Amino acid sequence: MSDIKADQHAAMQPWHAMTFGSALGLVALFERVQGFRSGRQYVLCHESPDLNHLTLVALVLVAGAFLAAVVGAATATMRSKPSRPPFLIACMVAALALVVAADTVDASGERLAATMAAEPFNERTCDYTPQVYSATPGWFSW
Template sequence: MSEVKVDGRRAAVRPWHVFAFGSVLAVGALVERVQGFRAGRQYVLCHASATLDHLTLLALGLVAGALLVGIVGAAAETVRGKASRPAFLVACMVAALAFVVAADRVDAGAEERAVRMAGESFTEGACDYAPQVYSATPGWFSW
């Protein structure tokens, strides 16, 4: 069990805290993105964009990374079995948060790109047969 002093008292940082923190962040970010497909801002694009697809997959990968950091961090500390400094557990929690923030920033960049692409003029016959609809998935950390 790792301990850290908070207001002169000892507060234990346990592996399950890391797991819970990473899991809650990742699941919250995933729910936010799935709901974004239904309720987010939508942009109709003249041409399909592989870049937007890649950015969406990157953001989802970063969310998965937050979950993975929570699981691996908790498992590594549990397997280790002995008490250690809280630095590793706190670093895992910070890393999980950083992954979710990065995912939100990637999504914000993708939305900016979709805005630029949607602003391009439509000319009859120049667009793809079935235009792509991009649904923005704004995150908590999209400032």
């Protein structure tokens, strides 16, 4: 006989959603660490609130991937009756969608930085020490 009880699902467990979402979030965060960026850097003469906003949005989306994994697994574990696999799959898809969205936002940030860096550079017209923007588009930016 099987060791699986009647109220357990053999195919999908809460820890699957937690592991998948956390791994995606960690990889996305790892991509954004200073030492592991793509190597494309842009020297910007003027500060860009739009670029800062895009970076913040991407980090919030990566945090959302962690949150989707943790909340999904915790909800599935704490329910009085076992969660159905579609709920856990939805949590995993949500984590993936958030990481893809973060990579897309970062890719648009890189495009903005490239546009800003293409402007003529003159040290006398810069309003502060030039900012260096390192690109972190991620694996899911096409």
